[in-house]
Amino acid sequence: MSADPLNSASQPAVEVRRSARRRRTVSAYREGDRTVVMIPARMSTDEERRWVGVMLDKLAAQESKRMLGDAELAERAARLSEQYLGGRARPHSVRWVTNQNTRWGSCTPAEGSIRLSHRLRGMPEYVIDYVLLHELAHLLVPGHGSRFWQLLDAYPRTERARGFLEGVVAADRLPHLPAAREEQDE
Template sequence: MTAAPADGWSRGTGNPPVEVRRSARRRRTVSADLRDGVVIVSIPAHFSAAQEREWVHRMVSKLQSKHSQTPRHADGDGTTGPTDELLQRAAGLSREYLQGRGQPLKIGWVRNQNSRWASATPSRRTIRLSHKLQGMPDWVVDYVILHEMAHLIEPSHNRSFWRLLEAYPQTETAKAFLAGAAFAANHGLVGR
């Protein structure tokens, strides 16, 4: 994986090609990534042709705006706090479980992620971790970091993605822990 994949916007050659991927597992969300010079737009399988056109236009415009206005090296992802420690932690996890792949260029804590534990931007190789993970067991945070690094290799939650996480022995336990934490938070339960 290259640090900054070439794309039509940065080369000034116009818009890169677009590939639409429909997913039966996707219900409402739409996402777009720039990979190897191709815009990948993922949409729910039930979208009509008109909805597909509308969302492709929206997402391509959004990516084009982001790529033409923001330099690749600019910070603008809202990460806070020292990231050197997190970069070292990610590098160690990558070596141990991902054969050195999926290492982020930037990883940090954010306070604006309330409905997710973390997120990754493959085109920028960045990872944002919710501040709500702070204080959780290390093996849970390690799983979340590995999960997001796996997205830097494979953006979709497909078989290839989940195979990347098989080497981590705490994957299923960490997923259960996070599900329990989310349930408790959503139902106002407080630990004693």
Template sequence: MPRNDVHIERRTIDGTVVEVRRSTRRRRSVHAFRDGELIVLQVPAALSAPEVDAWAARMIARVAAKETQRRTRTPRSDDALAARAVALSAQYLDGAATPASIRWVRNQNSRWGSCTPASRTIRLSHRLQAMPDWVVDYVILHELAHLLEASHGRRFWALVNRYPRSERAQGFLEGVANAAGIADAWPRTDDIAEGGTH
């Protein structure tokens, strides 16, 4: 349903189709994102045509740079995961949690990671590879904590919460899961229960 406060126009700038959305609600900020083959540029309605063109050129370059960065990002290797697990265990768990193996897997689409304490193996969903390091660190630490405490009880969460960004990472993962339509992808601190591992 079209909004009355947004005027939409399309133009081609430097060979890129740009949909300019002028909004009377937008006062100062300019935002751009890709929508299929075109770049959507959200601007204040008061901007002149030359100002829109200048912003469009700048924002097209910014969107292209982000896309290139995403394409060229080197996936984290299993060896890098193992090294990170050792460092996190040393920093937050006094070096007490040492996995026999930790690796990326492609068959975990409804949870971020899993741990088998008996074999001391940890598996992380490949979907985490595109996430910030501090979120991946949280998931690694969560799984390392399972090597010391199998359930999601109070002792487990006391270990996990040694990580200073624990709550923030939980919120980040919850937001990603909600956006993807994945329910209960990850237990939270307030889900204290005795049971299996994730």
């Protein structure tokens, strides 16, 4: 057993368990407030680090696919506000919407309402958390100036989530060639 060196105070605990009987497979599961990652004993520290990241992302994607409802989304927003914004951002409503196809989220500070695009469903948990935090920060700071970005600096996966979303947007803009592939198979 070893503690994951990637852990920080703001991330959930990760426990890596090595097994001599485990030859090739890696698995992970949640155990209370920690994540347990099972790996082969022969694995190097670099391989361990890589596989812990892969498995954390897989678990997050599986959990976010469970389709959080509006109530769970509101609870999540409250936890994120408490953890990263000192509880200062208090939305009156947080909900999924299907009419946002060019934005990931939106916020109306005067009403205290936050809306997240349905397109986020099924994305990794840290991405949804980032978008929620982004909109929560708008309850405190209206624009995208330096004060706004200082608030988001507290979230350790801001850059990673932004990169993920940029990749999704870029992939959507790529020409899709399924017809060309079908023709090649004939």
